Amino acid sequence: MEERKLMRGNEVIAEAAIRAGCQCYFAYPITPQAELLEHMAKNMPRLGRTFVQAESELGAINMVYGAAAAGVRAMTSSSSPGISLKQEGISYIAGANLPAVIVNMMRGGPGLGDIAPAQGDYFQATKGGGHGDYHMIVLAPSTVPEAGELTMLAFDLADKYRTPVMILADGMLGQMMEPVALPDPIDPASLPKKEWALTGAKGRDPNIILSFDLDPEVLKRMNLELQRKYHDIEQNELRYEEYQTDDADIVIAAYGTVARIAKTVVRMARADGIKLGLFRPITLWPFPYDKLRTVADRVDTILTVEMSAGQMWEDVRLAVAERAHTPFYGEMGGVVTTPNKILSEVKKYAG
Amino acid sequence: MERSVIIAGFGGQGVILAGKILAQAGMEHGLEVTWLPSYGPEMRGGTANCTVVLSDAPVGSPIVDAPTDLIAMNLPSLDKFEPIVLPDGTIVANKSLIDRPVQRSDVHAHFVDVHPLAEQAGSARAINMVALGAYVKATGIVPIDVVKRAMADMLTAGGKEKFIAMNEKALDAGYNAI
Incomplete structure (x- = not known):
């Protein structure tokens, strides 16, 4: 290092x-x-x-x-x-x-x-x-x-x-x-x-690298x-991070930059008496469905926050399968979300 | 302890570099830091800003909608960011270009005449260092010697050692203006 x-x-x-x-x-x-x-x-x-x-x-x-x-x-x-x-x-x-x-x-x-x-x-x-x-x-x-x-x-x-x-x-x-x-x-x-x-291939059998075979049975085996x-x-290879989810009532699901913004929101919310946590998938594929499901069993609400119209939200809902409320908050077009914008969304679902 | 400062002004006033030097100084002082530039079309002429967060714990959000502090190098920057500074925060404003007082009564405002001070230090381009020196004195966020070392490290890395002495003078001029 x-x-x-x-x-x-x-x-x-x-x-x-x-x-x-x-x-x-x-x-x-x-x-x-x-x-x-x-x-x-x-x-x-x-x-x-x-x-x-x-x-x-x-x-x-x-x-x-x-x-x-x-x-x-x-x-x-x-x-x-x-x-x-x-x-x-x-x-x-x-x-x-x-x-x-x-x-x-x-x-x-x-x-x-x-x-x-x-x-x-x-x-x-x-x-x-x-x-x-x-x-x-x-x-x-x-x-x-x-x-x-x-x-x-x-x-x-x-x-x-x-x-x-x-x-x-x-x-x-x-x-x-x-x-x-x-x-x-x-x-x-x-x-x-x-x-x-x-x-x-001098001195050995040739290696073949292809994504192609006209025989459907062979292509099926490749698949x-x-x-x-x-x-x-x-x-x-599943990777994820849980942040203050142990006693949480509400958990934010977010990845990448939004997840680190959400970490600040967790601290702000807890200062306001709201038990907020964060679930951050690090591998988006494979998605940590089972892990998120166990979180959903413990909390009331999993709020997905993305800078999109709600894409990872689909995987969150697949994982949660109605074990908790799954609202969504997103920004689009390059508008970046901020700690206070997320906090005001969280407050809609608190208490 | 966590402080966040938005440094804003016209393109060419050196706000991006001032932020980098503050972030470098914070790091050399053992703090966790993030430096986030505005990199949109506004960088290509017009106004520019960057956000620096300095903390004794890992930094969460690098984007700040309620900063503890503001360095405003021109009037549009003061107009835009004064309302979002947290109560008890610090505003360092460029007296040479801003002809109105800070309207907030719940913040610590310092007007610094950066242009003549920079010229006395050796270059009108050093207004960013004057403002940074003033900010460091007003907040005590990092010792001025660490800022000087960070500035020297950055200029050395960029092959601009010959400007170090002048920028040190500019940092001192701002520091002593508070």
């Missing part, structure tokens, strides 16, 4: 990727994640690694596909409209069982939207986005240090399960600064060898394999 340094979220994700042994980074610029690309542009060539500003988002994600197939750690990053353009490639990467890390610093949508922070891409990230029966692991940091930790974790999970992993954050986390002590870089040579990678993998991920 190094000394604490004041760093932007975007820089921390880039630097954490480098320390996780990311060998290839491909991207096309977009606000509000430009500093991530800039940090990679500055540092990857210096380290003898590959940085390419691609001709488009489609180019970038397909370069990731190629690099991942060749067995190296690869990453791309963008913000909402750019991530939409990458969906075809993400589906191919998932279908081909390849590890890759994709960063989405969400901004206001739909369409071109604006450049302010938003959480309107939850459905896209957790329910597909591209075509076919696939999932990717979706990690949602709520602080700048956590963005670094989860980025390093993303590369490990991607390799472990040979699957795309998304870091889903918003422009506020990308732009803000916080003290961070990053872990030491890993030695890329220490990583397990990828026997499946396309490294040249069943994927589903088995997703089941394993659901069993092993």
